[in-house]
Amino acid sequence: xxxxxxxxxxxxxxxxxxxxxxxxxxxxxxxxxxxxxxxxxxxxxxxxxxxxxxxxxxxxxxxxxxxxxxxxxxxxxxxxxxxxxxxxxxxxxxxxxxxxxxxxxxxxxxxxxxxxxxxxxxxxxxxxxxxxxxxxxxxxxxxxxxxxxxxxxxxxxxxxxxxxxxxxxxxxxxxxxxxxxxxxxxxxxxxxxxxxxxxxxxxxxxxxxxxxxxxxxxxxxxxxxxxxxxxxxxxxxxxxxxxxx
Numbered sequence: 001x002x003x004x005x006x007x008x009x010x011x012x013x014x015x016x017x018x019x020x021x022x023x024x025x026x027x028x029x030x031x032x033x034x035x036x037x038x039x040x041x042x043x044x045x046x047x048x049x050x051x052x053x054x055x056x057x058x059x060x061x062x063x064x065x066x067x068x069x070x071x072x073x074x075x076x077x078x079x080x081x082x083x084x085x086x087x088x089x090x091x092x093x094x095x096x097x098x099x100x101x102x103x104x105x106x107x108x109x110x111x112x113x114x115x116x117x118x119x120x121x122x123x124x125x126x127x128x129x130x131x132x133x134x135x136x137x138x139x140x141x142x143x144x145x146x147x148x149x150x151x152x153x154x155x156x157x158x159x160x161x162x163x164x165x166x167x168x169x170x171x172x173x174x175x176x177x178x179x180x181x182x183x184x185x186x187x188x189x190x191x192x193x194x195x196x197x198x199x200x201x202x203x204x205x206x207x208x209x210x211x212x213x214x215x216x217x218x219x220x221x222x223x224x225x226x227x228x229x230x231x232x233x234x235x236x237x238x239x240x241x242x243x244x245x
Contacts, residue, residue: 001113003031004069006102008079008213009041015213021240022075022105028243029115036065043090044082048179052090059083059090063098071112072102075236077133077211078179080104085136104137105236106211110152119242122162126200126230127154128210128219131174139211146172153211153235160242168199177218193222200230207231209238 003026007019023033043058062083066072074080083102087095109115133139133153134146141147157165176182176192197219200208207230210216216232223230233241 001031001071002069003033003108004066004072005033005035006039006042006066006072006074006079006083007035008074008076009045010217011075011213014217015234018075018213018234018236021234021236022073024240025105025109025236025243026073029109029113031113034069036069038065042079042082044079044086045179047082047086047090056090059087059095062087063091063094066102067097070101071108072098073105073108074102075105075211075234076213077104077107077130077137077139078214080107081132081136104133104139104211106153106156107137107139110156116156116159117239117242118159119239120161120245121238121242123207124164124166124203124205125233125238126203126205126208127165127167127171128175128196128200128208128215129153129171130210130212130215131178133211134172140172156239157235160239163242166200166203166205168196168203170199175215175218177215179214182218189218190222193218194226197222197226197228197230201228205230207233209233209235211235 011018026033041058042062043055046055080102084099139152141150175196176189182189208219213234220232
């Protein structure tokens with residue numbers, strides 16, 4: 001199966017190891033991974049800030065770059081949701097051709113490849129569900145109702161030996177990042193993030209994982225600022241490390 005890799009800007013610029021781990025996970029499952037080098041930003045930062053006209057050319061370019069591929073996969077629920085759910089407002093019916101072909105990584109592994117993770121990762125890990133993945137991609141259950149036991153990411157990870165995946169008291173609560181919200185409302189954003197970190201600390205986890213590097217970046221910044229020992233690791237990196245063990 002050929003898979004086109006769609007890499008968000010912040011992963012490309014700041015966390016390239018997440019992209020490489022995504023390739024490793026897909027190739028281990030027999031996928032031929034291609035990276036269209038003409039890809040650029042999906043337009044989400046502009047659209048979220050109210051700059052629809054500036055976002056539209058980026059949506060049009062995304063279609064030109066990826067429309068020939070049957071499967072497009074990204075290690076980001078946020079950017080996948082932008083393409084799947086918000087492109088119609090920018091480019092109308094032309095967006096329909098991509099809606100059924102763009103997947104978040106764990107969604108693709110669970111729904112299409114049906115290939116759960118294996119290997120060993122003997123740590124106590126906090127699980128953060130990003131808002132876009134939970135509320136717009138329905139990774140929590142595939143329906144309107146959030147059911148932690150039916151979470152697609154949890155279902156993927158359950159076969160990893162030694163992994164203890166810990167739920168927070170509010171498993172559906174935002175970390176406070178929200179893209180430009182973290183800039184416009186920095187104090188509220190930081191308080192929300194510290195609330196989430198506090199719940200993970202109660203579970204005595206050694207690291208926090210999730211499907212969106214943007215959320216993990218926000219939590220990591222707060223952890224570093226407060227000199228906390230908890231690490232963050234994108235779920236693609238966790239799976240790659242477990243299966244390489």
